[in-house]
Amino acid sequence: MAPIYLAIIGLGGVGKAFLSQLAALQLGSITKPTVIFASRSSKQLYNKDYTSIDASTLDSSSSPLLSLSDLTSWLASAPGKVILVDNTSNQDVADSYPSFLENGISVVTPNKKAFSSNLKLWDDIFSSTTPSALIYHESSVGAGLPVISTLKDLTATGDQITKIQGVFSGTMSFLFNTFSPVSGSGSGKWSEIVSQAKDAGFTEPDPRDDLNGMDVARKCTILARLAGLKVEGPDSFPVQSLIPKALESASSASEFMQKLPEHDQEMESYKEDAAKQGKVVRFVASVDVQNNKVSVGLEMVEKDSPIAGLKGSDNIFVFHTKRYSSSPLVVQGSGAGGEVTAMGVSADLIKAVERLS
Amino acid sequence: MAPIYLAIIGLGGVGKAFLSQLAALQLGSITKPTVIFASRSSKQLYNKDYTSIDASTLDSSSSPLLSLSDLTSWLASAPGKVILVDNTSNQDVADSYPSFLENGISVVTPNKKAFSSNLKLWDDIFSSTTPSALIYHESSVGAGLPVISTLKDLTATGDQITKIQGVFSGTMSFLFNTFSPVSGSGSGKWSEIVSQAKDAGFTEPDPRDDLNGMDVARKCTILARLAGLKVEGPDSFPVQSLIPKALESASSASEFMQKLPEHDQEMESYKEDAAKQGKVVRFVASVDVQNNKVSVGLEMVEKDSPIAGLKGSDNIFVFHTKRYSSSPLVVQGSGAGGEVTAMGVSADLIKAVERLS
Numbered sequence: 182m183a184p185i186y187l188a189i190i191g192l193g194g195v196g197k198a199f200l201s202q203l204a205a206l207q208l209g210s211i212t213k214p215t216v217i218f219a220s221r222s223s224k225q226l227y228n229k230d231y232t233s234i235d236a237s238t239l240d241s242s243s244s245p246l247l248s249l250s251d252l253t254s255w256l257a258s259a260p261g262k263v264i265l266v267d268n269t270s271n272q273d274v275a276d277s278y279p280s281f282l283e284n285g286i287s288v289v290t291p292n293k294k295a296f297s298s299n300l301k302l303w304d305d306i307f308s309s310t311t312p313s314a315l316i317y318h319e320s321s322v323g324a325g326l327p328v329i330s331t332l333k334d335l336t337a338t339g340d341q342i343t344k345i346q347g348v349f350s351g352t353m354s355f356l357f358n359t360f361s362p363v364s365g366s367g368s369g370k371w372s373e374i375v376s377q378a379k380d381a382g383f384t385e386p387d388p389r390d391d392l393n394g395m396d397v398a399r400k401c402t403i404l405a406r407l408a409g410l411k412v413e414g415p416d417s418f419p420v421q422s423l424i425p426k427a428l429e430s431a432s433s434a435s436e437f438m439q440k441l442p443e444h445d446q447e448m449e450s451y452k453e454d455a456a457k458q459g460k461v462v463r464f465v466a467s468v469d470v471q472n473n474k475v476s477v478g479l480e481m482v483e484k485d486s487p488i489a490g491l492k493g494s495d496n497i498f499v500f501h502t503k504r505y506s507s508s509p510l511v512v513q514g515s516g517a518g519g520e521v522t523a524m525g526v527s528a529d530l531i532k533a534v535e536r537l538s
Numbered sequence: 539m540a541p542i543y544l545a546i547i548g549l550g551g552v553g554k555a556f557l558s559q560l561a562a563l564q565l566g567s568i569t570k571p572t573v574i575f576a577s578r579s580s581k582q583l584y585n586k587d588y589t590s591i592d593a594s595t596l597d598s599s600s601s602p603l604l605s606l607s608d609l610t611s612w613l614a615s616a617p618g619k620v621i622l623v624d625n626t627s628n629q630d631v632a633d634s635y636p637s638f639l640e641n642g643i644s645v646v647t648p649n650k651k652a653f654s655s656n657l658k659l660w661d662d663i664f665s666s667t668t669p670s671a672l673i674y675h676e677s678s679v680g681a682g683l684p685v686i687s688t689l690k691d692l693t694a695t696g697d698q699i700t701k702i703q704g705v706f707s708g709t710m711s712f713l714f715n716t717f718s719p720v721s722g723s724g725s726g727k728w729s730e731i732v733s734q735a736k737d738a739g740f741t742e743p744d745p746r747d748d749l750n751g752m753d754v755a756r757k758c759t760i761l762a763r764l765a766g767l768k769v770e771g772p773d774s775f776p777v778q779s780l781i782p783k784a785l786e787s788a789s790s791a792s793e794f795m796q797k798l799p800e801h802d803q804e805m806e807s808y809k810e811d812a813a814k815q816g817k818v819v820r821f822v823a824s825v826d827v828q829n830n831k832v833s834v835g836l837e838m839v840e841k842d843s844p845i846a847g848l849k850g851s852d853n854i855f856v857f858h859t860k861r862y863s864s865s866p867l868v869v870q871g872s873g874a875g876g877e878v879t880a881m882g883v884s885a886d887l888i889k890a891v892e893r894l895s
Contacts, residue, residue, distance in 0.1 A: 205696040211669060312568060312895055326867065327684040327691070334684070334885035339562040364842075485721075490847060493865050500871075504878050508850050510683065510871035520861045528691035536893050538669055 188218035191268030198523035257284035282309035291320030297399035320525030351494035421478030545575035548625030555880035614641035639666035648677030654756035677882030708851035778835030
C-alpha cells in the first residue's frame, strides 16, 4: 500500500502538542504517516524527494521557502496520499483549502477561519472534498470536545436539529461564572474580574478580542452551517459586544482596561435585574435552526439550567433535536488549550488515515 | 468500485428505527450499501445470488433458514465487502463476531453482550479486526450519545483516563431523580416510584432486570476495557443489587412488586442519612482506572455535582483524564430508546462504509 504523507503547517502551542501526540498515536495495524513538511512563521523544512523529516528540528534547520501554491503543487506530486495539518489560525492558509482539496490533498485543522469566514469559502471547501480528499475540523469548535462530530452524526443519520445553545468561550465562561455565580452574589466588580482573568492568562493579550464576541460568533457560524443554515458570516447576525460604546475608540488594551471600571455599573445593574428574577447572567450563543435565527449575547438564565451550572472556564454545547426532544444531548468540558485542541486534531488525523489507508 | 453489502439481524424496535434511518442516510458521494439479508426471530430474507432485498417485507416473505455458520460462509463469498448490522441483544450472535470478522465481514452493533461477556470473547473480537473487517459499537453504551467514540479518541491520541463516573441507566436515573431530588424531599416511597416507573414503561417488564444492576455493570465492563483495564466480566467487581435479600427468591415480578413496600424503610433511611450530609442518593457507576477498581452501587453525592443535577431519565458520563484534569469532559442525554440507539448504529455504519469504500 502507498504511504500516507503528512505536511504540518504551524508549530506553536497547538502544533507542538500535536507533534508530541503524533509520536504516540495509536493506529492499530495501520502504518503511521510520514512527515514530509513542517513550517512555522517564515521557516519551512522538507526534502524535495519526499523523504521523511524531523519536524522538531525546524528551528535549527530549514529549506528554501515555498509559497502556498508551490506547496500545493509539490504535495500534489507526492508518490502517495497527503494529509495537510493546519495548526494555524491563518486566513491565507484557510483560503487555500479548496485548492489543496482539488489537488487531492486532505486537510485536518482547528483553524476556525476556514469555516466561519464568507459562505463562498465554506461552499468551495465542501464542494471540493472527495472520498480521497477529506476535510476534518473537530477542534474548530470546542477544541477536543465531541461537538462537530456529534452534530455531523445527528444530521447525517436524519435527525432534525431544532436549536443549539451554550457557552462557547472559556473566557466568557470564566468571567460570568465568577461575576454572576449560582450561589452567592459574586466576588468583585466586572472590571476587576476582567483584570484578574487577563493577569491569569485566561483572556487574549488584548481582552477586547474576547469581549467583542467575535470568537463566539465564529463558532456559532460553523455550528449553524453544519445544522443547515445559510449563514453569510460571523457579522451577519446579532452579536452583542461587551466593549462599552464609549471605549470602542480606546487606542490600546491598557487604555481600555484603565477606563473599564467607569462602566461597571451597566453590568452590575444587569446582574441585579437577573438576580431579582432568581436568574444569573451568562454570555449565551444560540443557533435557533427552527426559526433560522442566530444570536450571541448576554442572557438571564435560570439557576438550575445546565448553562448556569457551568464551572471554571468550561464550555457547554446543548443540542436540542427531534430525537433528543424531551431532554437535550449535552457536551461539556474544557474548550481551549494546546493539549485538548491538539487532541481534536490528532483524533481527526486518525479518522483521515483510516479512510485513506 | 465493488459494492458494499449489508446484512441486518434483528428487526425489533431498534432494527425498525435503523431501517428508516438507513433509507434517509446521508453518505455524500459514497454509494449506499445494498441490503442482501434481513432476519428477525426465526424468519430470514435473502436471495442466494446476493441481489438486493426489501427488508421491510420480511414479515410477509421469507427464505430457507441459514444457521449462523451458514450465514457466515454465504456472506464471506459475497462479491464485495459485507457489513453485518446486529440489532439484537443475542449472545449467540455476539459469540459469532470473531468468526464474522475472520471471514472479512465487518460488524456494527448496539449488542452489549459481545463486549461485556467474558474477556476471551472481547480479545477474540478485537484481535480479529483488520482494516477491512471493522467493528463499531457506539450504541453498546449510552445509545447514540458520543461515549465509545470519545473514549476511543481520548486513548488513541495518548490521553490517560483516570476515572469514568456517571449514571449509565435511564431507569436508575429516573428512579433516583424522583426519589431523591436536589430540591425538596421527593414525592413518594421507593416502592411507589418503582411501581410508577414500571407502569410508565420506564423499566424492563420485570423491574428486577434493572434493579439487579447488571445492565449498568455491563456498560461499566465495556468502558473499563476500553480504558485499558482487564475486567473479566460484569460479575468480577462489586455490583450492588437493589433487590432486597429477602426478595431474591420471589417467584415472579408481581410477587416482587407486592412485597417491595416491606423494604421501603431501608432506602428511606439511606436517603435520610444522605440528606443529613446535604447530599442526594444516586446509583453510580465508577471505573477508577488509576486504582484498577470498578464498582456499581448507591452513593451519596453532593447536590451541586453534575451527577446529582441529572433530570428525567438522562444518562451522564463524566470522563476524568490527564488532559481534562481541572474539569472533566461530560456527555449527557437520553441513553436508551429505539431512535437514539439506532442513531448510534447508523452513525457507525456511515463510518464503516466510509472506510470500506
